[in-house]
Amino acid sequence: MESEARQEKHKAKQQRLKEKVDAGIARAQEDKGLLLVVTGEGKGKSTAGFGMVARAVGHGLNAAVCQFIKGTWECGERNLLAGHGVEFSVMGTGFTWDTQDRASDIAAAEVVWADAVRFLQDERIQLVLLDELTYMIAYDYIALDRVIEALNNRPPMQHVVITGRGCPREIIDLADTVSKVQSVKHAYEAGIRVQKGIDW
Numbered sequence: 001m002e003s004e005a006r007q008e009k010h011k012a013k014q015q016r017l018k019e020k021v022d023a024g025i026a027r028a029q030e031d032k033g034l035l036l037v038v039t040g041e042g043k044g045k046s047t048a049g050f051g052m053v054a055r056a057v058g059h060g061l062n063a064a065v066c067q068f069i070k071g072t073w074e075c076g077e078r079n080l081l082a083g084h085g086v087e088f089s090v091m092g093t094g095f096t097w098d099t100q101d102r103a104s105d106i107a108a109a110e111v112v113w114a115d116a117v118r119f120l121q122d123e124r125i126q127l128v129l130l131d132e133l134t135y136m137i138a139y140d141y142i143a144l145d146r147v148i149e150a151l152n153n154r155p156p157m158q159h160v161v162i163t164g165r166g167c168p169r170e171i172i173d174l175a176d177t178v179s180k181v182q183s184v185k186h187a188y189e190a191g192i193r194v195q196k197g198i199d200w
């Protein structure tokens, strides 16, 4: 049996928590298009980005996705979301981890970036996911200045999610919400290969 004193203590603590949460909710009154970054070494960055796309689409919002790394396999999210009106721009050729040809990589990055710019100018699109964009900047395929300019000039209510490791400081400074996914362990380190529905 819980003692009465403990019950009372719990109730008082929950009450304080509720007041704090309610005050926070009351304070947050603003609406704006957010820039969100999901970076870090751990698994879950693209999954989080696609989770937000699914969430937005579930509310009837329009979303568009740029995938800046050529996958060697098909993408479960694309299979699902493309059928729900989400426009995808995917790097069809070029950049992968074992890339050799810088010129063709840059050309491939530019094609997807041109779509990104188009999405970032279209106020009918309420959420844009720029998946793995950070690598294009790190490899100097797309200049940081151009990315910052496109982000700054987008429609005021448009949300943008950028994923990828090593997000540059300038984008983190510009962002409203930044999460860094930390790797505690990953099945891959135990010799388990990527699994359908989990990794792609």
Ligand code: ATP
Pocket (backbone or CB within 6 Å): 041, 042, 043, 044, 045, 046, 047, 048, 132, 163, 164, 165, 181, 183, 186, 188, 189, 194, 198, 199, 200
């Ligand atoms: P996911 O797409 O699963 O959310 P991610 O976007 O966080 O992963 P990326 O760096 O884009 O991670 O790598 C994508 C692929 O690499 C996925 O197959 C993922 O499982 C794998 N991966 C992610 N983090 C790690 C890690 N720390 N060690 C090994 N493999 C990883």
Ligand code: MG
Pocket (backbone or CB within 6 Å): 045, 046, 047, 132, 163, 164
């Ligand atoms: Mg990813």
